[in-house]
Amino acid sequence: xxxxxxxxxxxxxxxxxxxxxxxxxxxxxxxxxxxxxxxxxxxxxxxxxxxxxxxxxxxxxxxxxxxxxxxxxxxxxxxxxxxxxxxxxxxxxxxxxxxxxxxxxxxxxxxxxxxxxxxxxxxxxxxxxxxxxxxxxxxxxxxxxxxxxxxxxxxxxxxxxxxxxxxxxxxxxxxxxxxxxxxxxxxxxxxxxxxxxxxxxxxxxxxxxxxxxxxxxxxxxxxxxxxxxxxxxxxxxxxxxxxxxxxxxxxxxxxxxxxxxxxxxxxxxxxxxxxxxxxxxxxxxxxxxxxxxxxxxxxxxxxxxxxxxx
Amino acid sequence: xxxxxxxxxxxxxxxxxxxxxxxxxxxxxxxxxxxxxxxxxxxxxxxxxxxxxxxxxxxxxxxxxxxxxxxxxxxxxxxxxxxxxxxxxxxxxxxxxxxxxxxxxxxxxxxxxxxxxxxxxxxxxxxxxxxxxxxxxxxxxxxxxxxx
Numbered sequence: 314x315x316x317x318x319x320x321x322x323x324x325x326x327x328x329x330x331x332x333x334x335x336x337x338x339x340x341x342x343x344x345x346x347x348x349x350x351x352x353x354x355x356x357x358x359x360x361x362x363x364x365x366x367x368x369x370x371x372x373x374x375x376x377x378x379x380x381x382x383x384x385x386x387x388x389x390x391x392x393x394x395x396x397x398x399x400x401x402x403x404x405x406x407x408x409x410x411x412x413x414x415x416x417x418x419x420x421x422x423x424x425x426x427x428x429x430x431x432x433x434x435x436x437x438x439x440x441x442x443x444x445x446x447x448x449x450x451x452x453x454x455x456x457x458x459x460x461x462x463x464x465x466x467x468x469x470x471x472x473x474x475x476x477x478x479x480x481x482x483x484x485x486x487x488x489x490x491x492x493x494x495x496x497x498x499x500x501x502x503x504x505x506x507x508x509x510x511x512x513x514x515x516x517x518x519x520x521x522x523x524x525x526x527x528x529x530x531x532x533x534x535x536x537x538x539x540x541x542x543x544x545x546x547x548x549x550x551x552x553x554x555x556x557x558x559x560x561x562x563x564x565x566x567x568x569x570x571x572x573x574x575x576x577x578x579x580x581x582x583x584x585x586x587x588x589x590x591x592x593x594x595x596x597x598x599x600x601x602x603x604x605x606x607x608x609x610x611x612x613x614x615x616x617x618x619x620x621x622x623x
Numbered sequence: 624x625x626x627x628x629x630x631x632x633x634x635x636x637x638x639x640x641x642x643x644x645x646x647x648x649x650x651x652x653x654x655x656x657x658x659x660x661x662x663x664x665x666x667x668x669x670x671x672x673x674x675x676x677x678x679x680x681x682x683x684x685x686x687x688x689x690x691x692x693x694x695x696x697x698x699x700x701x702x703x704x705x706x707x708x709x710x711x712x713x714x715x716x717x718x719x720x721x722x723x724x725x726x727x728x729x730x731x732x733x734x735x736x737x738x739x740x741x742x743x744x745x746x747x748x749x750x751x752x753x754x755x756x757x758x759x760x761x762x763x764x765x766x767x768x769x770x771x
Contacts, residue, residue, distance in 0.1 A: 543714075544770060564670055568666070569756055
């Protein structure tokens with residue numbers, strides 16, 4: 314009897330491990346699936362700026378936003394991530410990557426050696442980008458200067474440091490469905506929806522997350538506690554931005570100035586450095602889409618009265 | 624008796640300090656709000672919502688200049704760690720990275736001085752306002768925390 318129970322347990326364990334293994338196989342894009350294409354570098358620049366790549370990958374505390382040696386510390390509830398080097402350096406950057414490696418990384422969140430990236434890299438949004446945009450981005454990144462130097466390893470404790478577990482996370486929070494723009498809208502609205510939900514990855518900071526770090530879908534774009542630590546990320550649905558016109562939003566993305574004369578602060582300053590480089594039509598498109606986001610109540614904010622107690 | 628006097632004196636003193644601190648916070652926040660109002664008036668012109676008006680420009684730049692001069696005194700050590708009313712707190716970095724904070728103030732002051740001599744019409748305002756805005760953001764990126 315005992316032997317039978319033991320055997321059953323072992324079989325269940327093996328089956329469980331098999332399911333886990335199968336569930337967490339990192340997805341890849343095969344190079345054979347990429348037809349020949351002449352890269353469009355101008356589109357690569359636009360994709361780079363829309364994606365805000367340099368917001369995180371630029372070497373911190375120096376002015377050159379195209380120096381993509383990484384190293385920025387990204388604190389999170391799961392540990393501190395150190396942003397990798399994505400310069401064209403063959404040893405420390407992506408200089409030896411194939412185009413399929415890069416497309417796989419950005420659209421599937423899988424590294425060239427076949428492991429899952431942590432979702433601090435916002436592939437959950439980037440996967441909505443078109444393959445052509447990502448290929449152009451790769452061509453553009455290859456034109457930028459190599460930066461040598463290895464960045465620090467992530468400081469992420471168990472169990473979050475088990476890369477295979479990220480496969481479960483992806484299964485839970487990345488449903489494989491892509492953002493589909495509503496056909497009834499204007500071309501510029503669709504462009505805005507594409508930029509916001511794809512490369513722009515706005516929801517990654519402007520949404521509350523559950524205890525596993527998955528976005529709470531019902532409150533997408535409704536803001537929440539700053540995932541990187543102190544403070545609050547604002548709600549960008551019409552709950553909060555009703556008094557902003559689309560023009561105000563576009564002007565903010567260009568200059569960092571709000572309609573009441575305030576300016577962007579915190580991480581948004583780095584975002585504006587990218588959005589200010591976008592073609593004006595793209596900023597207008599983003600603004601049109603953001604202006605159309607239905608009002609959604611965000612998570613409760615810390616009470617302001619607390620301030621008086623100090 | 625002596626003890627009561629001492630206790631009363633200490634209480635009066637600390638109450639006075641708290642009032643002084645609150646006044647300080649109000650002064651700092653008031654100045655920043657005025658900056659915002661002036662910046663909004665300038666961006667309204669840049670956006671074409673209002674016609675260009677030199678006296679509004681002069682008043683705004685004069686107030687920015689005043690802010691730049693006062694900023695070094697607007698964040699005294701006593702404000703460190705104080706939770707403020709309103710949407711923002713000052714980051715502890717104001718005091719832990721004093722050198723960085725002060726270099727931001729200097730750079731803001733320089734940009735405002737430049738703008739005062741340069742802005743004479745809508746085109747020059749369009750060129751200069753983003754430069755000023757970058758200074759505001761440069762400081763708010765690191766030294767301000769949004770609460771809500």
